[in-house]
Amino acid sequence: MTRVFIPLDSVAVALGADEVAAKLAAIEGVEVVRNGSRGLLWLEPLVEVETPKGRVAYGPVSEADVDSLLAAGLLDGGDHALCLGLTEEIEFLKNQERLTFARCGVTDPLCLKDYKAHGGLSGLRKALAMEPQDIAEEVMTSGLRGRGGAAFPAGIKWKTVLGAEAAQKYVVCNADEGDSGTFADRMIMEGDPYLLIEGMIIAGLGTGASKGFVYLRSEYPVAKAVFSEALERAYVEGLLGESVLGTGKAFDLELFIGAGAYICGEETSLLDSLEGKRGQVRAKPPLPALEGLNGKPTLVHNVISLCAVPTILAEGGAFYKDYGMGRSTGTMPFQLAGNVRRGGLVEKAFGVTLRELVEGFGGGTRTGRAVKAAQVGGPLGAYIPPALMDTPMDYESFLKIGAGVGHGGIVLYDDTADMAAQAKYAFDFCAHESCGKCTPCRIGAVRGAEVMAKVIAGNDVHGNLALIDDLCEVMTDGSLCAMGGMTPIPVLSAIRHFPDDFLKGDKE
């Protein structure tokens, strides 16, 4: 039997991987494994063949290529126009520092045996033998900060939840991943789902919570299918339930699906949604760590934060802290998206420059034209011009240039992009997604879009840009959450760095 790996990842499937897999599975002597993606997304569907030399990669493979691949000796790693050599030697992959994504694309995501054989559960086994305080302390030592966007120190949150007295506490995983240009949560839930389960159980042990929920957006049907299956198997294997790995410690985990609202990624909105309500943002305090889901102490974390935890427990907080720079410790899965030649996932320690990611890994634009801008950190992130791309990707350096790392998404634009249209879109998106609780956001976004339309049409450009400035100040200072509060960031960064795009309609 020759093992052939064909990803079940959304990107691979959206580009025909199921058809390729079906065709190869019908061939005698072939065992098809549906793995996660390696994150070399421009090469998907990426087919790998196990050979004595190692895994040999081919891509992008379509159903129509299968016959010629077989004729060229695919099953022995034979040469072909689509052959990329040994997977591990592909530069894009070789130059990464994979901690969280170390297994993604390597293993069969649904096989718990495979998971264990590749180091899985070693963090959990350690945690099961530790006191909750010591688990939380290990997370504190690692310096891990929330990967969902706000970058709050995880250890502090764990200690707050642990210290709260309550009969029931919860761990809630934020898998709403609404930011355009991000797909790390999706990839890990499809490619290594037991990692998230392991991270959540450890979080339960470290905070005294016996019940967890994963809030997953509905736009991710493949992640839903894979993660549901993993959950079921985790119960069967005794990883979840009344007695985790036979230790007598209980942890239950449920999957909850959203219904198409970006704002439900905001943690308090998410909690209301998880209570079956409109996803309205709650005023803080009370902090969710003290009064969260159903009014009980709740640890809310992004998928990637939770997926860093098994490594931190297995290798120690100090090991994790050795990666990165300053107060930005550990690694970050950066995601290269939009108009990029080599799009995909790059896990690197904090401190890699935006240029290394955009040009080195990404290879510039897909169209081959000049790079005009990168929007970093989702719809509420800044538009950054090439002149600022030598900035290291870490929380502090990005703050200095008026930007944020957010969830690590990088959307690239070529020189045909119109930044005034992007600025208007930022307002339109905010208007569409606003939860409606506070006026600066609810009304401000609509007004902003109207005024920006006038700027684009060339009506009193300078007067209207001054109005936008005022409006942005009101939104920044007066909004209850970052939806309204950070929409000014893409708008103002676009105006600051690309003034010509706003002045071109100027009739004076």
Place this chain on the structure above:
Amino acid sequence: MREGLEVTDAKAQTIGAMDALIAKYVDAQGGLMRALIALNDAYGYIDASALPRLATAFNITKAEVKGVISFYDDFARAPKGEHVLRLCQAEACQAVGSRELTAHACKKADVEMGETRADGRITIEPVYCLGLCANGPAAMVDGKLRARVSEADIDALLQAWEHEA
């Protein structure tokens, strides 16, 4: 045909079947959301006749149920077309031509964005990111993910749909 859309006739939504669906979620965490998702999946939209049933089951007012339904983009209040094309409108797809692709699709299919064509065959709606942002423009075609969608892909799709019996 879209999964779960077999029953598009409102009359087929018998009160009994609806109640049975709703009853499954009454005690679940976030039960109302789960019930709404289940109804939406089973019938393709949430019929007005479900409102009093939901209100009774969850012991809240009809207005509250309505408030929840209207908050979420996924919940439809009327049946959609036989075929649903969701086109990503978010930034990473904009950067690779989703605006032009969307205009092309709407023109070719003769339907406005967010609308169902008068003959009930085709709905085109926006979606804000499918996590295929490195391989845009992205789309969901009758529930299936598609990446790097070209105008030619759209033409082929629409042609296939128009030529169905």
